[in-house]
Amino acid sequence: MGKIYTKKGDKGETGLLGGSRIEKDDLRVSCYGTLDEANAMIGTAYSLIKNTDIREILHQIQQQLFLVGAELASDAQGRSSLKQLINQHEVQWLEEKIDHYQQIVGEQREFIIPGKSTGSALLHVARTIIRRAERNIISLNKNKKIREEILQYINRLSDTLFMLARMEEQWSFIEEIKNKVLEKLKVQNKEEYLNLEIVKKMAKAAEEKAYQIGVPIIFSVVDAGGNLMLYHRMDDALLVSIDISINKAYTSAFLKIPTHEVAPLVQPGTELYGLQWTNGNRIITFGGGYPLKVHHRIVGAIGVSGGSVEQDMAIAMHALRIFELERGE
Structure with missing residues (x-):
């Protein structure tokens, strides 16, 4: 391809095809x-x-x-050469x-x-x-x-472009509504259900807090039914903490309260005395387990074990803040 400028038009003239x-x-x-x-x-x-339908029509246009432009830019000799x-x-x-799009968008009123x-x-x-x-x-x-x-x-x-503009306007409006509904459903799903993405962020936060305190821990998450979703073990964490961490999460999901609130309920003379020995001895009565709630509904629970009770609770609370931040609370 030659140079884009030829200097032939410097005097205000242009050449026609032909x-x-x-x-x-x-x-x-x-x-x-103008075309x-x-x-x-x-x-x-x-x-x-x-x-995509409108795009295809526009491309053909x-x-x-x-x-059209080539014909208008041709003299008699040039027009005879157009294929x-x-x-x-x-x-x-x-x-x-x-006609097709008028049937879709209706008459203009x-x-x-x-x-x-x-668009x-x-x-x-x-x-x-x-x-x-x-x-x-x-003219x-x-x-x-x-x-x-x-x-x-x-x-x-011009009439076609008018109808395409109306169709694009209607289609964009429908797409906007659809996207808003889908986004709302997405947010609701994120709020109402515990997903692995949030769980992993909580585990990371728990590990960072444990590292800051200087205590290797095991962090566990269960769903609302007490089923294990995630088990996160730091290097040098005590082996005995494995079951304790998982059972803290299980206890909080099962009883729907933090584990440090269980002990007063199962003391001799209380109505729930003996509960701590049920469920295969999985009920934990000291701190480190917390339920995860959305709109007052249990969606899961976490359990931390590896340090003192106070340390486990502090680490668990740090992970809970991540859960709340992810939900926009």
Whole structure:
């Protein structure tokens, strides 16, 4: 490909396909130049629109505009060399798109105010540019005969862009609502259920706090049914802490209270005395286990073991803060 500049237009002239030259402010240049402007605006809309059907239509329109522009930028000799022209097939294709989308969006009952979505607003701009091009082509037709198919195509094109703009606006609105619903469901799922992502963050926080205190611990998480979700063991943690950590979490999930609140409930003379020996001796009566609640509903529990009771509780509380932060509390 040669240089993009030739210096032939420095005197205000441009060449037509076929060899003849005209002034750059000639009405013919305004016609195909305005179509070039419209094509660029359609391309801008194409780059932002997500609807695949609309994108495909816009891409075909862009290709067709090159054919219209080429014909307008040709003299008699140049037109004879064109291998493809806009014909009734393309006009009918536009009419089919107009009818199709009008059935979807319905009849227009009021003036359309552009701007409800970026894509639709850009299509409205492209539509107005095509209208300007149409006015120029009609003026040119008074002195230079333009094929009827070109006039029909440009007229239908502005209507097509209008319908595509309406469709894009409606589609974007539906997508926005759908995305909001999905996001809300996603947030609700994150809030109402314990997931491994949050659990891992809690384990990391517990380890960091334990390292800060200088106590190797074992951190366990169970779901609402007391089933083990995660077991995290630091180097040099006591082996005896394995079962204790898991059972602290189990106890909190089973009784729905922190483990340090269990001891007063199972003292001799209380109604729950003896509970500590049930469930395969898994009930723990000292601190380090905490239930995980969402909207007052148990979604799981954690257990920490490896240090003193106070240290285990401090580490567990640090992990609980991560749980609350993840839920936005």
